[in-house]
Amino acid sequence: MEHIYVELASMDARKPLVLASRQVTERGLTKKFIKSLYDSNVVIGSLYDEVYPYHYACISQLNDLVELFKARGCDSIIAIGGGSVVDLAKGVNIAVSNSGNIMDYAGTNTIQKRLKPFIYVSTGHCGGTETSNEAYIENRRFVSDFLFPDVIILDNRMITARTRQRAAEASMVALTAAIESCAVPYNNPMNDLYANVAINFIYENLLGVVKKPGSKTGNLALANAYAMAGISFSNIPPGIVYSLGIAIARDTGLPRGQCMGFLLPLSLEHRVMKNESIRGELLYALLGTEGYCRVPEKDRTSTSITILRQFVNDLGGLLPKSLKEMRVNKYKFEEYARQASEMSMKRVTQKDCMQLLDIAWEGIA
Amino acid sequence: MNIDRYPEIPPKDKFIKKAYVAIMLWIVGRAMQAASRVDPVVKEEFSHLRDNFLLRLWVAPNGPSMFVGKDKNGKVKYMGWNPRGKKTTLDMQIKGIEQAVLMFTFQESTAVATSNDRLIVSGDLDDACAIVRILDIVEIFLLPKIITKLAVKRYPKWSQMSPLRKYVGRVLVYIRAFTV
Numbered sequence: 001m002e003h004i005y006v007e008l009a010s011m012d013a014r015k016p017l018v019l020a021s022r023q024v025t026e027r028g029l030t031k032k033f034i035k036s037l038y039d040s041n042v043v044i045g046s047l048y049d050e051v052y053p054y055h056y057a058c059i060s061q062l063n064d065l066v067e068l069f070k071a072r073g074c075d076s077i078i079a080i081g082g083g084s085v086v087d088l089a090k091g092v093n094i095a096v097s098n099s100g101n102i103m104d105y106a107g108t109n110t111i112q113k114r115l116k117p118f119i120y121v122s123t124g125h126c127g128g129t130e131t132s133n134e135a136y137i138e139n140r141r142f143v144s145d146f147l148f149p150d151v152i153i154l155d156n157r158m159i160t161a162r163t164r165q166r167a168a169e170a171s172m173v174a175l176t177a178a179i180e181s182c183a184v185p186y187n188n189p190m191n192d193l194y195a196n197v198a199i200n201f202i203y204e205n206l207l208g209v210v211k212k213p214g215s216k217t218g219n220l221a222l223a224n225a226y227a228m229a230g231i232s233f234s235n236i237p238p239g240i241v242y243s244l245g246i247a248i249a250r251d252t253g254l255p256r257g258q259c260m261g262f263l264l265p266l267s268l269e270h271r272v273m274k275n276e277s278i279r280g281e282l283l284y285a286l287l288g289t290e291g292y293c294r295v296p297e298k299d300r301t302s303t304s305i306t307i308l309r310q311f312v313n314d315l316g317g318l319l320p321k322s323l324k325e326m327r328v329n330k331y332k333f334e335e336y337a338r339q340a341s342e343m344s345m346k347r348v349t350q351k352d353c354m355q356l357l358d359i360a361w362e363g364i365a
Numbered sequence: 366m367n368i369d370r371y372p373e374i375p376p377k378d379k380f381i382k383k384a385y386v387a388i389m390l391w392i393v394g395r396a397m398q399a400a401s402r403v404d405p406v407v408k409e410e411f412s413h414l415r416d417n418f419l420l421r422l423w424v425a426p427n428g429p430s431m432f433v434g435k436d437k438n439g440k441v442k443y444m445g446w447n448p449r450g451k452k453t454t455l456d457m458q459i460k461g462i463e464q465a466v467l468m469f470t471f472q473e474s475t476a477v478a479t480s481n482d483r484l485i486v487s488g489d490l491d492d493a494c495a496i497v498r499i500l501d502i503v504e505i506f507l508l509p510k511i512i513t514k515l516a517v518k519r520y521p522k523w524s525q526m527s528p529l530r531k532y533v534g535r536v537l538v539y540i541r542a543f544t545v
Contacts, residue, residue, distance in 0.1 A: 002460070005426070006461075009426075038376050039377070039379045039383070039462045041426045042376060045373060046372070046374075047371060047374060068371060
């Protein structure tokens with residue numbers, strides 16, 4: 001974190017607006033952050049630590065922050081935490097860097113110019129969009145390459161233990177993002193590299209963190225995985241699980257991770273049922289070189305699905321087993337399918353979504 | 366929204382850490398001057414540097430600094446901390462006081478600090494490498510083996526630096542650094 005002032009100086013900024021949630025302050029993380037800027041030229045324009053962490057970013061709070069940003073003469077934004085804190089920071093950045101109503105910039109690639117410097121300090125939370133090029137404000141989706149954070153800070157001091165539930169949910173969002181980002185035929189090796197490392201880090205560290213939530217190494221590895229999954233996911237349209245997860249979470253208020261977690265192995269099985277291929281690299285990401293080479297080529301798809309299924313099962317009661325258990329209304333499936341298909345820019349069809357939702361209703365046996 | 370609830374937070378100073386680093390820089394600067402007269406290897410390293418060579422080793426953005434360079438007679442000299450009127454040929458900047466403390470409390474060697482992106486060098490890379498080698502030798506003279514091992518990349522074996530050279534050099538460097 002001590003490098004932040006150097007990074008800000010390189011972007012010609014020295015007065016950031018800092019956003020955090022109340023929980024972040026209660027855990028003493030904002031204090032650590034402020035201390036890291038001692039003896040530098042950076043004056044914190046304002047520290048706003050009242051963002052609701054697991055809520056969506058709302059427009060009234062955003063307007064207040066725009067006012068605060070302008071009143072204090074800030075020139076950059078730093079977000080500490082994840083989820084709505086980062087969404088809000090991105091929203092403020094859009095509003096202060098552009099003229100007009102922020103909602104005019106909702107949608108894909110509507111932002112046409114570079115935004116103010118934006119730094120994201122991870123605390124190990126993952127809502128899926130922190131390191132990506134998208135943000136959700138008032139449930140509207142904003143997508144632009146200008147929304148990528150300029151700097152992502154992963155510092156051991158800031159990555160603290162979470163509950164088992166939160167760790168599992170965050171990891172499921174990142175795992176979904178990583179798996180779906182390398183499941184398109186027109187992928188590039190750079191993207192695969194990010195996604196594979198993210199999958200591997202989550203597979204190797206999540207169960208350890210669930211058993212021992214205070215594990216420093218495990219939590220840092222997961223934070224790395226979340227960052228890489230977000231980056232890799234930005235290069236392709238969302239897949240079926242991610243889009244459906246967002247649609248269900250948006251409507252029901254359930255955490256995204258819960259919705260995506262149990263849909264993920266089901267979607268892979270669904271693809272196999274439809275005779276669609278699953279790339280062998282998934283097994284490579286899960287097991288590494290030796291494990292990958294040990295499995296015959298024809299068995300690689302089924303082995304990766306078995307491993308993933310086992311992995312989700314090992315999380316025990318942390319994830320729901322079916323949509324029925326989650327008390328999702330069946331009559332809304334069509335609406336979810338429509339939203340998911342729209343969000344994925346027709347990468348997935350409504351028919352596929354409906355089939356997957358029907359399977360997920362009964363869920364994992 | 367009441368804006369006054371969210372005031373500006375100016376950065377505080379870290380006086381103790383700054384003072385510690387300033388003292389260490391003074392000692393290292395003086396020791397470099399002394400070593401250049403006592404140790405043949407350090408002398409040799411300095412002889413390859415240009416005549417108007419002037420090193421500035423400092424802590425950004427406004428931390429302590431030290432100047433070591435060659436005077437008109439070609440002798441290596443510690444030239445204080447004040448940058449006024451000095452034209453540096455090699456500028457070695459430690460990015461922050463925390464990074465400097467890590468280096469000067471020997472929790473990180475110069476090589477590890479460089480790999481962790483804690484140093485910015487402006488000037489010839491050859492000169493910078495020479496200075497890092499000189500700093501390693503100076504640390505060997507100044508500190509006991511148990512600490513120096515943490516601060517240098519490789520502690521020299523007996524065949525590379527004889528005990529006679531090491532201990533005689535250590536005594537002479539200390540005498541010259543704190544007296545002459």
